[in-house]
Amino acid sequence: MAVNVYEGLFILDSSRYSSDPHGISGQLGTMVEKQGGQMLASRLWEDRRLAYPIQGKRTGTYWLTYFKLDSQKIPLIERESQLNDNILRSLVIKIEARIADAVVAHAQTSVPTQPVTRTAAPRPRRDERDDIVVPDEELN
Numbered sequence: 001m002a003v004n005v006y007e008g009l010f011i012l013d014s015s016r017y018s019s020d021p022h023g024i025s026g027q028l029g030t031m032v033e034k035q036g037g038q039m040l041a042s043r044l045w046e047d048r049r050l051a052y053p054i055q056g057k058r059t060g061t062y063w064l065t066y067f068k069l070d071s072q073k074i075p076l077i078e079r080e081s082q083l084n085d086n087i088l089r090s091l092v093i094k095i096e097a098r099i100a101d102a103v104v105a106h107a108q109t110s111v112p113t114q115p116v117t118r119t120a121a122p123r124p125r126r127d128e129r130d131d132i133v134v135p136d137e138e139l140n
Contacts, residue, residue: 002071004097005040005100010081011060011089014047018061024086026066032082037069054088066095066104 010028028130029039045062054060069077074092083092095103 005095006092007095008065008092010063010087012063013086014059014061016086032067033116035073039067040104042067093122
């Protein structure tokens, strides 16, 4: 029965999170504590557009957690994450013991990132002579 430090990244349903942020994020701590674990850090990472729709959702709220738990209980956490309608995806990884304290301390003190504003790349135009797609800078 080895107790390790784990990092859990959860993609939450943005619409449900915005209507009840403390209730949805509180479920993650409850899930860990129900299995006998201890939550070390839990915070919002960012709210962003997903690369592809998950369960019909185009945006997700990324929630980062660090917790101590018996290694044999991790499959129960993963299964409960899959069954929870508020969690779109999850990933739990083991943190090496030699860096666990530093990683958890950083997570507790760091400020959540602001959503990244991305600008669209210039759209290529078609060269009228041979119908080949050419970027704008090559046409000038």
